[in-house]
Amino acid sequence: MDKYTYILDDNQKNERIDKVLSSLNGEWSRTQVQQWIKEGHVTVNGSAVKTNYKGSPGDEITVTIPDLVELDVLPEEMNLEIYYEDADVLVVNKPSGMVVHPAPGHTTGTLVNGLMAHCTDLSGINGVMRPGIVHRIDKDTSGLLMVAKNDMAHENLVQQLVDKTVTRKYQAIVHGVIPHDYGTIDAPIGRDKKDRQSMTVTEENSKHAVTHFRVIERFNSFTHVECQLETGRTHQIRVHMKYIGFPLAGDPKYGLRKTLDINGQALHAGLLGFVHPRTKEYMEFEAPLPKEFLEVLDYVSKSN
The missing domain is CATH 3.30.2350.10 (Pseudouridine synthase)
Known part of the structure; x- marks a missing residue:
């Protein structure tokens, strides 16, 4: 478990804490920082805050990064219908009847199982049970899904959905x-x-x-x-x-x-x-x- 501490200066006053932290550490995406804040891994002057907290000069921000949780979802070879793939994104045509991501007690036969066998570089932003998943469609709905293969792509595609x-x-x-x-x-x-x-x-x-x-x-x-x-x-x-x-x-x-x-x-x-x-x-x-x-x-x- 790694811990980082930052002291805010005048340049960061009235800036949202998620934006400040993602700019202070170039390896952290804003979406990942927001998740840590929601899970209580970020404190300001010793107290938990919300993602929209705006900092003041002298604020001491502590970020405690939780240890990575081993993904207990196993890769499964599947005949996935891949429409497009490069180093950043993948587009797959999901058949009707297939669940997109695992859930407790249901960790096999999902699209995520198939994706994990197809490629090892999936974004981790959505957590260990949903690697690479930007959006989803219901089990009995067929059709196209975009999948993120790194955090940059994930954050960008999510923002496009928001926009x-x-x-x-x-x-x-x-x-x-x-x-x-x-x-x-x-x-x-x-x-x-x-x-x-x-x-x-x-x-x-x-x-x-x-x-x-x-x-x-x-x-x-x-x-x-x-x-x-x-x-x-x-x-x-x-x-x-x-x-x-x-x-x-x-x-x-x-x-x-x-x-x-x-x-x-x-x-x-x-x-x-x-x-x-x-x-x-x-x-x-x-x-x-x-x-x-x-x-x-x-x-x-x-x-x-």
Whole structure:
């Protein structure tokens, strides 16, 4: 366990502590410093502070870096569908049915297991259970994910998500016939008080959430839509489409009681675009609809 101590001078007054520490030590990313602050590894004059604490000249800042925790998640050889890879980033097409990252009691068969076998240089910012993971999609959602191979790339890609400059378009099949061609759902999402495992549209303890959609094709009882995320809340598309009365087909959590008998919701993250953290070039990738989605599309089209 390493310990570092800094005394602030006039040049650092009124600066956020996370920004100050990341500039004082060039090897620490701001995201990593924020994590240490939240975990209580950073003190100012002997007391814990929040990430938005602004320093004063003479403040004594102590950073106690915790020992690295050995990752007890083992690499597993998988036939991953890699769309792009270089020294900084990787884009992978996740199949439906695969969990993105391990959780206690579930440490095998995840995308992270496969990534660890594919490459050893993954960003550690998100912790030992989520190396390289910048964002995620649900187990039964297929599609494209960007993965960071170092902390610089991770911090840059996260900032792009915060700045809402990442392009994320999904295709979905929903119950009901949506009458208008385009729409925007601007409704905050938070935990459901009645079911803590579910999310819902609520004003209490919620976060701003915006989803744009357009109709691709209408059927007798279903609609094929494209949804574009402006924000990235947990289960956002599933919750928002349910909120406006058009829940996703096959959705076991937010769908209708009598929904299609398929393996999870008909949702595919088909298009992903972002600016490369190092080259600053805009890159865009598109994954075709998987076989399972096409089968559902064929079924609902025949319902006309």
